[in-house]
Amino acid sequence: MSDMARVKKVELHLHLEGAAQPDFIRQIAFEKKVDLSGIFTAQGGYDIHDFVHFLRVYEAATSVLTTPEDYARLTRSVLEASAGHGVVYCETFLSPDFCGGGDIGAWREYLSAMTEAADAAERDFGITMRGVITAVRHFGPDQAKRAARCAAETAGRMICGFGMAGDEKIGHVRDFSWSFDCAAEAGLPFTIHAGEWGGAQSVRETLDAYNPPRIGHGVEAISDPDLVARLADTGVVLECCPVSNVFLGVFPNWKSHPLASLREAGVKVTVSTDDPPFFHTNMSREYEALEQHFGWAETEFTEINQTALAAAFCDEETRARVAKRLES
Template identity: 60%
Template sequence: MSWRSFPKIELHLHHEGAAPPAFIRGLAQEKSVNLAGVFAEDGSYAFRDFAHFLQVYEAATSVLKTPDDYARLTLAVLEQSAEQGVIYCESFLSPDFCGGRDLGAWREYLAAIREAAARAEAQMGITLRGIVTCIRHFGPDKARETALCAAETAGDWIVGFGMGGDETRGKQGDFAWAFDCAREAGLKLTTHAGEFGGPASVAQALDDLRVDRIGHGVRAIEDPALVDRLAATGTVLEVCPLSNIALGLYPQMRAHPVERLRAAGVRVTINTDDPPFFHTSMTREFDALERAFDWDEGVFDQLVHNALDAAFCDDATRGKLAKRLAGDADSA
């Protein structure tokens, strides 16, 4: 079947990483910024490997310089997601990119993003919530500053704190202060682990950061005891299959461990990560998974409800989303 209209919930989406290439090119032209090397001949983002991907990502992000730029980006990203049937998403937002971790500047960026998100919800029926995210390769000291920005703006819209970036730099525990700060502010926690860091990084995230969810986490499959632990604790994995394939973790979807993890009782969700970078969308993810594993509508419905249960939003928002998933048009 076509999965485009199937209602979806996405929990792992990088705000800047979801920027359509045409949007970034247009903004670069407006600002006379040279983005040589960022785009391939066909206009898509161009990168060789994960390290180069991070460089291209940050180069593309460099044209986003004002709160208005982020408001425009938010509308572009949410329009893209809504077209794929997404009714709710949680996006990773970095004060590093939004005002250089200055709290006053971060508040201005956040206000612009929230205003755009409210307009998108009214016009497109998609709800957005934010997860403040520190950048691992920027180091623990800057992560503390990011966590303070998160703590000061925690509430019904900023609902979580997480960490992205180069998973090979340092250890999860190096960032414990930032995660403790966010937890004390009432934020839910997630971190990238089990992608390039291997299964040990997943155990470190659970033990040292005490996170509620794991971003990626797929290499837990290499440690059967860890898989059993994830299943027993109900820890949710934010799995991004086509991202993993694009970055070379697995050669093709049939080799991806998402089905083995699911069969072992691990609560998995499906996400796009940085969709234009990896030539994906939520519909493409669903299509590829159906072809590879012969999943039916019942499996995808369970995955979406996994995401609903694991979402960091408040109960009122979760209740409205549950009604929409049940087909209640009045709740849209």
């Protein structure tokens, strides 16, 4: 175990399907006699060329996950791996689009299976999982309504938030207002992907439209000083995924990544893995990179974890329980 794996961590930005290890997907595909060889490299990892290609590979890998039992197995696998890197609490993006196509009855069955697996993982590995139901932007506003209805119908202990991921260059964020209104009526807070590929303007438009307490990524805000000041002043939390950003070319290298600059400007930042096996990362590697490139140490790591826990969408009883784990 690396030294960074011993650091207790909170992760807020993790796509459940995107955390599926290649070996896990290959095993499921083998069991179902599905040929997915085209999405893997000769070395066995996911074959990713750019962001759009990543989305295609992601959806191809997800295509073999077709039953609640598949998702129960996936949930346990992901949580066991995360716990091995010191994660004591994670919020995972869950998409009804991949779990029954947005049908509420089917979604309930998938959610029940994932919840049972997550509760068992908490007992076995000491990690708590909560879910943020996520609409997929490039699937369009009508499909997003199905995800929002699933969120509203199953809001509670496990489902604690609503969000939107996918290709942020598709459509306009206000096109999804019905879905966010639906989730808001159910009492669910929001986190929305912006400022990963859509520039600083996508962050501004998202804030203007929905005023979410958290933004997924948001790092392209650095190009707009007034927007950076706005984020700092309002306390909006950014779910930053630096290895993902460098791997996909949002920023060409660590020297140009704005995470440290955003933090120094007073913006609340957190650190997550996004889709870890796709980008050859995990939470230990994220922290090792932050130590290497930014000189971060215990003070900074404690701060970002406290920020993440305070921004988590879970209930207060869960927050207090996780806080004790961090202190230990």
